[in-house]
Amino acid sequence: xxxxxxxVTILKAIIKxxxxxxxxxxxxxxxxxxxSKWSSATIRNxxxxxxxxxxxxxxxxxxxxxxxDKGYRFYVDQILQEKDSEVTExxxxxxxxxxxxxxxxxxxxxxxxKDTNYAALISGPQYHRNKLKxxxxxxxxxxxxxxxxxVEGNLIKNSIVNIQEEISDEELLNLxxxxxxxxxxxxxxxxxxxxxxxxxxxxGPHSQVVDxxxxxxxxxxxxxxxxxxxxxxxxxxxxKYPELSDNQKASQLLSTLEHTENLQELVDAVNENENENxxxxxxxxxSPVKGMADCSVVTxxxxxxxxxRGTIGIIGPKRMDYRKxxxxxxxxxxxxxxxxxxxxx
Amino acid sequence: xxxxxxxVTILKAIIKxxxxxxxxxxxxxxxxxxxSKWSSATIRNxxxxxxxxxxxxxxxxxxxxxxxDKGYRFYVDQILQEKDSEVTExxxxxxxxxxxxxxxxxxxxxxxxKDTNYAALISGPQYHRNKLKxxxxxxxxxxxxxxxxxVEGNLIKNSIVNIQEEISDEELLNLxxxxxxxxxxxxxxxxxxxxxxxxxxxxGPHSQVVDxxxxxxxxxxxxxxxxxxxxxxxxxxxxKYPELSDNQKASQLLSTLEHTENLQELVDAVNENENENxxxxxxxxxSPVKGMADCSVVTxxxxxxxxxRGTIGIIGPKRMDYRKxxxxxxxxxxxxxxxxxxxxx
DNA sequence: TGTTAGCACTCAATGATGTCGAGTGCTAAT
DNA sequence: ATTAGCACTCGACATCATTGAGTGCTAACA
Numbered sequence: 001x002x003x004x005x006x007x008v009t010i011l012k013a014i015i016k017x018x019x020x021x022x023x024x025x026x027x028x029x030x031x032x033x034x035x036s037k038w039s040s041a042t043i044r045n046x047x048x049x050x051x052x053x054x055x056x057x058x059x060x061x062x063x064x065x066x067x068x069d070k071g072y073r074f075y076v077d078q079i080l081q082e083k084d085s086e087v088t089e090x091x092x093x094x095x096x097x098x099x100x101x102x103x104x105x106x107x108x109x110x111x112x113x114k115d116t117n118y119a120a121l122i123s124g125p126q127y128h129r130n131k132l133k134x135x136x137x138x139x140x141x142x143x144x145x146x147x148x149x150x151v152e153g154n155l156i157k158n159s160i161v162n163i164q165e166e167i168s169d170e171e172l173l174n175l176x177x178x179x180x181x182x183x184x185x186x187x188x189x190x191x192x193x194x195x196x197x198x199x200x201x202x203x204g205p206h207s208q209v210v211d212x213x214x215x216x217x218x219x220x221x222x223x224x225x226x227x228x229x230x231x232x233x234x235x236x237x238x239x240k241y242p243e244l245s246d247n248q249k250a251s252q253l254l255s256t257l258e259h260t261e262n263l264q265e266l267v268d269a270v271n272e273n274e275n276e277n278x279x280x281x282x283x284x285x286x287s288p289v290k291g292m293a294d295c296s297v298v299t300x301x302x303x304x305x306x307x308x309r310g311t312i313g314i315i316g317p318k319r320m321d322y323r324k325x326x327x328x329x330x331x332x333x334x335x336x337x338x339x340x341x342x343x344x345x
Numbered sequence: 346x347x348x349x350x351x352x353v354t355i356l357k358a359i360i361k362x363x364x365x366x367x368x369x370x371x372x373x374x375x376x377x378x379x380x381s382k383w384s385s386a387t388i389r390n391x392x393x394x395x396x397x398x399x400x401x402x403x404x405x406x407x408x409x410x411x412x413x414d415k416g417y418r419f420y421v422d423q424i425l426q427e428k429d430s431e432v433t434e435x436x437x438x439x440x441x442x443x444x445x446x447x448x449x450x451x452x453x454x455x456x457x458x459k460d461t462n463y464a465a466l467i468s469g470p471q472y473h474r475n476k477l478k479x480x481x482x483x484x485x486x487x488x489x490x491x492x493x494x495x496v497e498g499n500l501i502k503n504s505i506v507n508i509q510e511e512i513s514d515e516e517l518l519n520l521x522x523x524x525x526x527x528x529x530x531x532x533x534x535x536x537x538x539x540x541x542x543x544x545x546x547x548x549g550p551h552s553q554v555v556d557x558x559x560x561x562x563x564x565x566x567x568x569x570x571x572x573x574x575x576x577x578x579x580x581x582x583x584x585k586y587p588e589l590s591d592n593q594k595a596s597q598l599l600s601t602l603e604h605t606e607n608l609q610e611l612v613d614a615v616n617e618n619e620n621e622n623x624x625x626x627x628x629x630x631x632s633p634v635k636g637m638a639d640c641s642v643v644t645x646x647x648x649x650x651x652x653x654r655g656t657i658g659i660i661g662p663k664r665m666d667y668r669k670x671x672x673x674x675x676x677x678x679x680x681x682x683x684x685x686x687x688x689x690x
Numbered sequence: 691t692g693t694t695a696g697c698a699c700t701c702a703a704t705g706a707t708g709t710c711g712a713g714t715g716c717t718a719a720t
Numbered sequence: 721a722t723t724a725g726c727a728c729t730c731g732a733c734a735t736c737a738t739t740g741a742g743t744g745c746t747a748a749c750a
Contacts, residue, residue: 039695041695044744059702060700061742063741064743133485134485134491136491146479146493148503156491156503158501236600247591250584254584255581384724386723387722389713390715393715407714408712409712409714
């Protein structure tokens with residue numbers, strides 16, 4: 001069977017109607033909806049065909065039809081092809097003083113959730129190519145040393161360690177020079193035992209401090225790799241959609257959202273099969289995360305240069321307003337790009 | 346009327362029973378529960394009295410009784426008086442390498458939620474007495490300066506700023522000395538215009554940098570005051586308690602938990618009327634946050650010295666296992682104390 | 691041949707009705 | 721003062737009929 005123009009019209013009408021109401025839609029409704037070009041009987045016939053073709057589903061005999069995953073997929077693919085010429089302004093997205101990426105991301109998630117009325121998710125940046133850029137030791141106290149490390153992408157880490165022996169200012173200066181000249185520009189993998197033992201030799205009496213520093217360096221960089229930050233917001237929005245908010249499903253979905261390890265999978269999956277413009281739509285079972293089979297997930301990848309990349313996601317009911325979500329996300333991406341490219345952060 | 350011994354026994358029995366089952370408890374149940382010292386009829390009479398006195402409530406005629414807020418209050422006050430001699434070990438609470446307070450707090454919240462099966466909340470530290478301890482400027486790039494500030498309590502902040510003019514290593518060293526000698530030991534309030542203009546004079550050509558630094562210092566310290574970090578965990582645990590998990594209530598409670606500004610109120614309130622051992626129990630309407638009228642909230646204040654203080658909270662149904670929660674919290678406090686006092690962080 | 695009107699059929703949702711049982715309050719007996 | 725007994729209440733639950741939205745099929749029509 002062929003998906004002729006009339007079938008497409010009807011399919012679209014069904015999907016749009018269902019998006020509004022969340023209720024199965026019947027033939028008469030559609031007949032009225034499309035200015036009665038065709039009677040309900042005709043629609044019925046077409047709907048029967050559409051069901052056979054797998055685009056719509058009947059929850060039970062004598063109920064209207066609702067779109068199937070395949071139906072949504074068709075609809076979304078159509079939207080994805082549209083060029084969005086008009087750029088809606090999301091003025092609120094003006095990002096204030098960007099000093100701490102974390103804060104911005106959290107606010108962004110909040111904003112997205114509020115804007116779309118769905119749940120939003122945003123992963124903190126993953127840093128690839130982790131080259132060490134700068135190290136600084138400072139004496140904060142007689143027995144306390146402050147270690148500051150800057151990694152490519154201007155990611156800063158610091159920690160305070162206790163030391164036994166005292167170090168003079170001069171010695172500290174030398175150590176700083178030694179550390180920077182030996183380590184700068186290297187990734188963790190490149191900091192080999194050879195490099196280390198050479199440094200220790202040169203550090204002389206303070207080789208113990210070198211050990212401490214290396215620990216902290218390795219630790220600082222590692223931490224951010226293994227437990228990626230993921231922020232969610234607007235999780236409770238799901239209560240706005242009856243088909244998601246029965247106790248069973250709500251509980252499952254919310255707990256999926258609460259445990260970041262699940263979202264981690266999502267972010268990973270998104271990163272793997274990236275498509276051209278970085279935006280991806282998962283409908284129902286297509287989602288890489290199990291607990292979201294009843295939802296749709298729209299994801300986008302942001303890239304702020306310097307190897308700072310992350311993922312943004314919107315999670316809502318299958319009947320989510322794809323057009324709006326896609327537009328919002330596209331918009332956000334451009335804004336992010338603009339802001340961060342200018343700022344040079 | 347007097348709360349005689351028998352009434353107390355019966356009241357306790359009702360509360361305990363209700364805690365287990367979550368269902369209204371009737372006179373016969375109680376009669377069996379207390380080894381049939383009294384018949385159900387007697388119990389009925391006493392229950393009638395207890396209801397009149399306001400300790401228990403009948404949801405509807407011909408249902409059993411459930412404890413009222415006043416009833417819970419009585420029960421909790423009794424527990425609060427108990428000395429807890431035996432110290433249960435919560436081995437899992439061993440805190441691993443404590444490098445980032447944030448992470449520890451998050452994990453702590455998770456642990457609490459898992460342990461108690463209620464929702465847990467933990468506020469990041471509020472820093473009182475914000476004395477500046479140490480400043481360090483470093484050149485990361487030709488036009489990029491890294492500013493690291495350490496505040497009393499070893500709270501570290503950093504940021505990277507762009508500068509126009511170039512600064513030589515020597516000038517930077519002098520600036521560092523100037524900044525530290527002028528600012529160390531001062532609070533924000535003490536950094537007056539006088540101090541500032543004097544510094545600028547001495548900084549000579551680089552007075553502009555001084556401005557930048559001051560901005561960052563002020564900003565860094567301010568940020569943590571106005572938007573306090575609050576972590577929650579186990580919010581979905583509330584679905585385990587039918588009396589909280591109907592759609593209406595669950596939605597409200599979850600959204601209250603999601604919006605930190607609400608929790609902020611809680612933390613503030615807790616800080617205001619602190620009682621002797623720092624642990625407090627809010628039952629139902631007693632809670633300072635509106636959205637929690639159907640729950641009980643148990644809070645504790647932690648104090649890690651150096652002016653680092655915060656709040657921990659457990660949120661659960663009114664019939665929560667108060668004894669367990671109180672024990673867990675008390676335990677946690679001692680552990681925190683021990684860990685941080687030793688580590689000197 | 692494609693479209694439409696009409697009709698019988700299905701089935702979830704709704705509401706009325708009846709039964710059951712847990713629980714109470716009261717009274718009279720102990 | 722305590723208890724046994726009894727009538728009464730009321731939510732929970734099951735049953736049943738009703739309703740109405742929706743379908744599929746067939747026959748008539750353009």
